Amino acid sequence: MGLTPERISTIGKDILYNKINDLVERRNQIAHGSENVEAIKSISELEPYIQFLEKYCQAIFQALFEQFIKQESLHTFQKIEKVIKVFNHKILAFEIENYTIKVKEMLIIETKEGKFYKKPILTIQLDDQSYPELAVIEKTNIGISVEPKIKPNQTFYIIKK
Numbered sequence: 001m002g003l004t005p006e007r008i009s010t011i012g013k014d015i016l017y018n019k020i021n022d023l024v025e026r027r028n029q030i031a032h033g034s035e036n037v038e039a040i041k042s043i044s045e046l047e048p049y050i051q052f053l054e055k056y057c058q059a060i061f062q063a064l065f066e067q068f069i070k071q072e073s074l075h076t077f078q079k080i081e082k083v084i085k086v087f088n089h090k091i092l093a094f095e096i097e098n099y100t101i102k103v104k105e106m107l108i109i110e111t112k113e114g115k116f117y118k119k120p121i122l123t124i125q126l127d128d129q130s131y132p133e134l135a136v137i138e139k140t141n142i143g144i145s146v147e148p149k150i151k152p153n154q155t156f157y158i159i160k161k
Contacts, residue, residue, distance in 0.1 A: 019052045069116040073108045077157035084141055089149040092156060096142055099161060100135040107146055108157040119146040 073079075082095035092107070106118045124131045125143040134142065150156075 019049055020056075023049055066116050069108060069118055070110075073110065073116060073157045076160055077108050078160045080156040080158060083152070083156060086150055086152045086154075087143075089151065090147065091143050091145045092150060093141060093143045094156070095139055096136050097139040098137060099158075100133065101142070101144070101158065102133045103131075105159055107144065109150055110155040110157070111151075112153045119150075122146055 080092075080094045080096075084093040084095065086092055101121070101124055103121055103124055105121050107121055108116060108118050110116050121144045123145040124134050125145075126134060126136075126140065136142065
């Protein structure tokens with residue numbers, strides 16, 4: 001099982017930082033001229049440390065990116081208030097008014113677990129017609145498609161205009 005933001009939050013601090021602390025201690029010994037030969041590791045011994053640090057940094061990046069998307073959903077996006085239905089895990093039907101929506105704009109999805117991610121709008125449909133851009137004045141039900149998987153129990157956000 002790899003390191004993920006979820007796993008990082010469940011791993012004890014002492015266990016999580018053990019490899020990092022070990023590397024720091026070895027670095028300090030080497031930098032201060034320690035004659036401890038054990039402080040210097042061979043390339044093959046460093047490989048697990050490098051793999052750990054790579055996964056650790058990826059997990060941190062993923063957690064930060066998700067928080068960035070969450071902040072976008074609060075400040076530069078607006079919640080879709082009236083979702084009609086989700087079809088085939090990729091089509092979102094919803095009511096909209098006073099809005100111009102375009103293909104390639106982003107849709108933010110919030111899962112029921114509170115995770116956030118983005119997907120580009122691939123198609124826009126109204127009355128079985130596809131549009132690259134659609135300006136809606138009155139309350140209208142439209143459908144947009146994104147790459148799967150979206151679910152009915154999720155919350156959706158579009159760019160504020």
